[in-house]
Amino acid sequence: MPLSLPILGEPQHFSLIEKLLFAAMAAASGYLFWRRFGMVLRKIFASKKDPNFKLFPLGKRVWDFFWEVLCEAKVIRERPLPGLAHAFVFWAFLAFALVTLNHCAVGLGIGFLSPDGSVGRFYFYVAAAFALACAVGILGLFIRRFLVRPKWLGEKLSWESGFIALLIFALMATYLAAFFVVDTSLPARALWWLHTLALLTFLPLIPHTKHLHLVLSPATIFLSRGTFAQIPPLKGDEDFGLVTGADLTQLVSLQAYSCVECGRCTEHCPAANTGKLLNPKEIILGVRAYLNDLGPASDQPLLGKYNSQEAVFQCTTCGACEFQCPVGIEHVPILVGLRRGAVNTGEWENDYGAKLFLALERGSNALGISPAERDKFIQKQALPIFDGTQEYCLWLGCMGGYDPKGREIIADFARVMNYLGTSYGVLRKEKCTGDPVRRLGNDLVFQQLAEANLEALAQNKVKKIVSICPHCVRTIQEDWKEYGTPPEIEHHSEFLARFAGKLARAADSGTAVEGFGLQPVHPTDPRKMGASAPEGQEKIVFHDPCYLGRYRNVYDEPRAVAALVGTVIEAPRNRERSFCCGARSHRRANRRHRLPLLQHHVPRRPFRH
Ligand code: SF4
Numbered sequence: 001m002p003l004s005l006p007i008l009g010e011p012q013h014f015s016l017i018e019k020l021l022f023a024a025m026a027a028a029s030g031y032l033f034w035r036r037f038g039m040v041l042r043k044i045f046a047s048k049k050d051p052n053f054k055l056f057p058l059g060k061r062v063w064d065f066f067w068e069v070l071c072e073a074k075v076i077r078e079r080p081l082p083g084l085a086h087a088f089v090f091w092a093f094l095a096f097a098l099v100t101l102n103h104c105a106v107g108l109g110i111g112f113l114s115p116d117g118s119v120g121r122f123y124f125y126v127a128a129a130f131a132l133a134c135a136v137g138i139l140g141l142f143i144r145r146f147l148v149r150p151k152w153l154g155e156k157l158s159w160e161s162g163f164i165a166l167l168i169f170a171l172m173a174t175y176l177a178a179f180f181v182v183d184t185s186l187p188a189r190a191l192w193w194l195h196t197l198a199l200l201t202f203l204p205l206i207p208h209t210k211h212l213h214l215v216l217s218p219a220t221i222f223l224s225r226g227t228f229a230q231i232p233p234l235k236g237d238e239d240f241g242l243v244t245g246a247d248l249t250q251l252v253s254l255q256a257y258s259c260v261e262c263g264r265c266t267e268h269c270p271a272a273n274t275g276k277l278l279n280p281k282e283i284i285l286g287v288r289a290y291l292n293d294l295g296p297a298s299d300q301p302l303l304g305k306y307n308s309q310e311a312v313f314q315c316t317t318c319g320a321c322e323f324q325c326p327v328g329i330e331h332v333p334i335l336v337g338l339r340r341g342a343v344n345t346g347e348w349e350n351d352y353g354a355k356l357f358l359a360l361e362r363g364s365n366a367l368g369i370s371p372a373e374r375d376k377f378i379q380k381q382a383l384p385i386f387d388g389t390q391e392y393c394l395w396l397g398c399m400g401g402y403d404p405k406g407r408e409i410i411a412d413f414a415r416v417m418n419y420l421g422t423s424y425g426v427l428r429k430e431k432c433t434g435d436p437v438r439r440l441g442n443d444l445v446f447q448q449l450a451e452a453n454l455e456a457l458a459q460n461k462v463k464k465i466v467s468i469c470p471h472c473v474r475t476i477q478e479d480w481k482e483y484g485t486p487p488e489i490e491h492h493s494e495f496l497a498r499f500a501g502k503l504a505r506a507a508d509s510g511t512a513v514e515g516f517g518l519q520p521v522h523p524t525d526p527r528k529m530g531a532s533a534p535e536g537q538e539k540i541v542f543h544d545p546c547y548l549g550r551y552r553n554v555y556d557e558p559r560a561v562a563a564l565v566g567t568v569i570e571a572p573r574n575r576e577r578s579f580c581c582g583a584r585s586h587r588r589a590n591r592r593h594r595l596p597l598l599q600h601h602v603p604r605r606p607f608r609h
């Protein structure tokens with residue numbers, strides 16, 4: 001006997017009264033949707049235009065849209081099970097676009113997909129498969145939110161989310177049930193009306209709830225700045241950063257309204273995880289609340305009632321929040337923008353900040369040490385001075401030039417470069433890249449440092465830079481672009497990884513290479529290049545620095561280098577999920593305040609001396 005599949009039992013004929021009733025309900029639902037959605041759109045468009053925003057080239061935008069929106073790749077990758085459940089719901093929504101259009105058209109007597117025709121029948125079966133997956137997915141999400149209740153979703157139970165989950169489930173259930181009734185029967189008509197009721201109740205709820213992301217997030221992802229944690233330039237002398245509503249840009253407003261309140265950002269935030277006040281989700285919701293209450297033209301401060309200054313300055317700019325966010329919200333520019341506002345208007349009063357700004361304005365490094373100390377170090381290590389003939393400029397940075405541990409790395413790396421026969425030199429005069437002040441929001445000092453360094457590099461005809469510091473690499477490569485064209489730069493792990501073969505042979509020989517500085521490996525110091533450690537003896541856990549991993553996408557190179565001298569094992573949080581060490585750009589400079597996040601003792605007010 002041939003297998004006979006059930007046919008969608010959708011009523012095809014409605015009375016005039018039914019049609020009028022449906023039209024009135026649909027109009028009311030559409031009006032309620034638009035009343036709120038139109039207001040949100042007006043607030044977004046009334047916000048200030050983003051300086052330097054460029055829509056083109058479109059290639060990356062289209063790819064991100066395809067990968068992150070249509071494939072839901074990020075959502076699934078970062079939280080596989082809930083991500084998949086969410087993806088089922090989203091894909092079902094896409095599949096249901098046509099089903100819903102036809103459903104409404106049928107209600108008005110102008111249906112265009114017939115369950116009896118081969119195209120209609122095929123499409124309805126495909127939609128049924130998605131409906132089944134969606135029903136399972138929404139049930140899973142409901143259980144997670146109301147029974148499992150991960151703390152990142154917030155203490156308060158969201159009944160609104162529960163009601164919406166119920167509506168989505170009802171939409172899917174009524175659609176699937178229609179396959180088991182005859183289109184002319186009373187149950188078919190009842191199912192059609194139940195489906196309609198669920199649909200027309202759901203529609204106006206979208207812009208009134210976090211489900212607004214359904215409509216906005218595709219645009220948010222498509223229009224994102226494109227470079228990870230990119231800090232946009234200030235526009236003119238009157239632009240102080242995010243001070244009041246009038247400073248909120250269209251992208252910031254769009255992102256604020258797109259937040260789905262999933263808490264992924266907070267789950268991965270090192271500050272939130274160590275008991276700080278900072279909660280990146282609340283920062284975004286604070287901006288949204290400001291827009292709702294006061295709008296984008298308001299001259300009320302953004303920091304105060306809606307967001308806390310203390311929280312904003314606790315951010316390490318590690319980018320974990322931005323990396324995790326499934327709807328393309330860019331937290332780092334917002335946090336730095338709020339800091340800019342506080343610093344440029346003199347609202348941020350902080351001893352440590354004031355000392356740092358002064359040290360960088362007057363001197364050349366964030367540690368406030370005399371540059372003569374750097375000269376002494378260069379002489380002691382006999383580091384060659386860059387004279388325009390060498391291939392690389394070895395960038396010391398504040399840590400490499402002044403900090404004892406940083407100096408050790410520079411000395412070791414210089415020995416390896418010598419061994420490899422790579423020509424290099426250090427700048428006679430080098431200033432801090434400005435990374436700490438850039439992230440803290442002091443653009444004036446940052447500009448001075450960036451311009452002075454760019455000039456020195458141009459005068460010395462530097463073409464390539466290698467640096468031991470991921471922050472220097474990022475700042476030189478990306479942030480300096482605002483003031484000129486920086487030379488090519490790479491992190492020393494990228495440089496070393498290219499020579500892994502040669503270095504491995506040196507390591508295998510088991511002997512120090514006379515005159516080239518390679519030393520036999522020290523059993524407790526795997527950084528020393530030289531003899532290989534007996535297999536399994538030396539275990540190395542590589543901590544991915546935020547500015548090398550998430551910011552630069554460099555994960556394999558440092559592991560390849562570390563593997564030359566031991567066995568690399570992975571920490572539970574590794575690669576793009578690496579947990580910030582807490583040093584943060586502006587805090588590395590202050591040894592008393594470094595690494596607070598990885599310490600067991602977590603100071604509540606980390607900026608206080
Ligand atoms: S950048 Fe890092 S520290 Fe700052 S809010 Fe995001 S996750 Fe938290």
Ligand code: SF4
Nearest residue numbers: 259260262263265325
């Ligand atoms: S900002 Fe992004 S990651 Fe954070 S709660 Fe909102 S949608 Fe989720």
